[in-house]
Amino acid sequence: MFKTTRPLILAATLAFGWTLPALADVPVPQESSFWSAEVNAGDLPPVSERLPKDPLVVDLAAKGREFGTPGGTMRTMVTRSKDIRQMVVYGYARLVGFDENYNIVPDILASFDNDGNRKFTLHLREGHKWSDGSPFTSEDFRYWWEDVANNELLSPSGPPDFLIVEGKAPTVSFPDETTVIYEWDDPNPDFLQTLAQARPPFIYRPSAFLKQYHENYVDPEDLAAQVDDARVKSWAALHNKLDNLYKFDNHKLPTLQPWLNASSGKKIRHNFVRNPYYHRIDSKGVQLPYIDVVEMEIVAPGLVAAKTNAGETDLQGRGLAFRDASILKKGEAVGNYKTLLWKTGVASQIAIYPNLNYADEVWRDVLRDVRVRRALSLGIDRKTINQALYFKLAKPGAMSVLPASPFYSEDNAQAWAQYDIDMANALLDEAGLDQRDGSGIRLLPDGRPMELIIETAGERQEVENALQIVTDTWREIGVDLVMRPLDRDILRNRVFAGNTMASVWFGWDDGLPQVHTSPAYLAPTDQVFLAWPKWGQYYQTGGEVGEAPDMPEAERLMTLAHDWEIATTDEQRAAVWTEMLEIHADQLYAIGILNGAPQPIVVSNRLHNVPEQAMWAWEPGAHFGVHRPDEFFLVD
Template identity: 30%
Template sequence: MPAFAYQQAPSLDAQVKAGTLPSVEKRLPQDPLVVTPFQSVGQYGGTLDLVGLWGDNGHRMRILGNNNLFSFNHTYTDVVPSLATGYEANAEATEYTIFLRKGMKWSDGSDFSAHDIVYYVNDVLGDPNHAGNRPLFFKSHDAARAEAINAHTVKISLKEPNGLFIRQLAGVDGSNMAAFNKAYCSQFQPQFNADVEKLVKADGFSSWREYYEVKCPAHYFTPFYANADRPTMAPWVVETPPSANAPFAEYVRNPYYWQVDTAGNQLPYIDSVKWTFSENKEEMLLRAVAGKTDFQARHIDNAANRPLIFGNAEKSGYKVMLRPETRMNVLVIAFNQNAKDPVKRELFANKDFRIAMSHAIDRWDISETLFAGAVEPYQAAPLEASPFFSEEFAKQYTEFDLKKANQMLDKLGLTKRDKDGFRLMSNGERIRVEALSTTLVKPETRDALEMVKKHWQEVGVMLDIRIVDRSLQNSMRFANDYDVIPWYGDGGVGIIDEARWYMPFSPESTFGLGWYNWSATPDADSAVEPPAAVKKQIDLYNQIRITADKSKQNELMQQIIDIAEDNFYAIGTVNGLPSTVIVNEKLRNVPEGMPESYNLMTPAPMRVGQLWFDKK
């Protein structure tokens, strides 16, 4: 696109005329990312109003984020260029040469280059004592090394083969790869600044590492979104930072943003993004249905809120759009097959026990009570939109059959009961399954769990629900101190990225955390040697990691799913409703059918800079 075709927001004209800001063609890269609008080329101006919680970095990440080297497309079906234009990889999937857009600028006007990525990989993550976030694809300080071939080409060498590396760079963890401006962040490290301790003491911190995590943390943490001095590649930059005492936070146009539309207009169209903070989710909902938000799904989308959301649309000047869920289940219950209690461990590891408990759930009761019959019984299995979908897997053991459940439990020798009618285990103790839940989950998930408790009581199994905060839940999970951690059905699509319920994929695979620990560090105290089927899955996934061939990856993943179907690690309940999104009637370029997904960072990959307000 010729330089003369570029246009900028009128709000920047005065700065350019005064000489305090370079002209638009000097601010853009040689080959900016060209965004094809979903509806039309837009108009400049306006503020995108949102409602939120001041500490909710996940919300900010989804609007200001996805400034990755690569990105998923908005339908979550492919990986596409972003800050990078492409890559080359060796046959062993251990070396990746990544090509950056030439001439990109940080928000302060300094050059974005390969040296910034080298700095993050080598000098931040490469520090053995790094105290901050570490991406899952770089688990150790020596997992990777980076080299700047030139200003716009970086070579990353991996310690171990990883055929999924480019895909991982497109996900939520990949956002940090292009978030660390060397010139700014390095001033807080002693190897680059001999006077850093003076800065530390002047600002009242105890160490440079603590100071660094305030000045240059990963994008998961509040200071990332509150530091106006830190350069960014985001479409909007902080003007009023979020804090516990602030009523709002506001982010204004980045004049060096690296994207344009098909007419050569520099994005974003909208001047600023403003979050107005609420005390809680209930207040957020009331503000949202009163028309105080322009674009909202975060923290207002649950089944009980739908009548209020739909009922106020016309009066408050918004429409309701639907996003397909990538989660395949409202509630997944996975017994801890590595439980500390040897009696429970043996019971939970018995597939027939899990099948019996699945038949003891009245899924249509859950559907009718909580969702007016709009959802169906569904196991923890891939959704129909996934290439790994199997009708048999999705529906196996979903029939509500108390007679069959009781017969199966009797055959397992669980025939004795206490005075309250609960079955006794081999040690004479009541079968008491503690479900370690949290208020963080949606109300319908908590309500479904309460219904399962009643269903299971009918077959003599006690489900004892304990509500704790998320931090305690995580602590108890990592300590392997739980029977069940009820959660959503993540991994309905995008399964290669999120396979927690199909194999010991991550620390979130609560049916076999010890098996996951074994796969990561076999000699760790927390490691539990898995059975042959699980070892086979781990081996298959390791094969996925060493090939960049997508068809081969899918073939191997299908084998993993087949083993999961046969072993039935986790019990599903019902599939979910599409996510509801409040959209201002005047807001344009909002795509239809974009999936709701954490790893996708919905809605960021739609290129939120293309949103605009139709003033007509």
């Protein structure tokens, strides 16, 4: 049995430059000039009354960072209206979060106790408040659990999957205002990691706000009037429309993030202003975030690099690719910025996904033959792609975890990843694809030419460039690659429906798994893994939609994922990871091309505390989130 005690939390917390107020004096809070007018007018309490009794104190000196000066507006860009949700990703205020070494530490929570991965006791910060000043207490957890997650109208499928262990929901209790207890009969080792995700599950809600729209708390006539005014079908539709902690598009919905949405409706520019009740301060007493306003502009994808080059952003990663690096470097002096090259955390920068659930039976049988997938991998000249696209700065290899993970294996990383035309041809012949047409293209068992259509999201020029090189080398093994760019949403819907023969995307989001990381994404548990959408649908819907895995190795992956869930030791979990990664290396469900491609990060010369060297990863890390933008500051 493992129990997280205060000394253990302290060790992890101090490693991240955070201090526990009970063990260190809380500095005298300093009022932000941004809110001083409201404080002086009596419209907002002073900062000493807005902070929790035990705020999270950040020792910037311990982290090797500068103490900042509050103020200023930081500019950044996204390419779609719905991507204003990146402010929740970048803000990275989580109950527990990853530190820079990918340890899980308390953040919104004051602390937590983990009793054998079966019982988790969450301790809230006394006096913590939502951005509108309403108390953040265990009532917000109770409201979500009882009135949202277990309300059939609001959550028809019930509580989220990560809370269901061996088919059973947890027992959830709320002993007092600052304590929440989740308890299962069997271990749930994925609980804390899920809370720390880039897209967190939000097992709490601003109850004081949302109760205004819930049938359990409002007069039926008043609620019906609100439903009519909102022009929706029911109170549940109204509640769900307003309950968007992740989408961040309801400016009235209270938040715990460092910045709150100050813009309503669809705009070209959205402003996010500092949360007056944010729970973090530096060790001099200055309430974070340092930056007063984040201005997020929505621009066309093709304009991000050009506008960045012109100096129209202060912090930019999204929308930039390595191919932009040279022009960005040239524009540094005029644009008053610097271009950093961060490592990327995806398992593969470019990966080809043969669809094992493709609707065409002949093609499906061909793609399910591991000899064919191995041959396709052997027919890729990764070194040439690396030279042409990344100036040899990436690492050619199959899709596998990265060297920063304890589960990294060089054998897995290089499995079937050498460029070997002779072996590829031999494997395809062995698979029965030994007949060719007059152009040298192999013939399928039904006589059709082997035209392998790979659909792309059409968003990354590097993907199209890489596939052009693959097109040339695959012709040497008798395979005609046909590339078809589509809109991202259309592509995914086609894959999920079984209408796409093969697609190309990044590799696993989390290429840096640790022993506490669930390997569920290596098993057919989600349609988003583009090689087995129907198998993923089957798991996600409890067998109502999709198809059950019917290949031995895929079935073994499902067994292993369950073995990890019920394991009681780190050694058992590590053994599961090792076997699952070996299966992927052997079976090539996704054909990785290379990884570690540098990600350009453009930082204005007036923006401080952005690390020179860092990791750009969705999971774990939430892109900028793990590097704590609330600690960045502007100097003019």
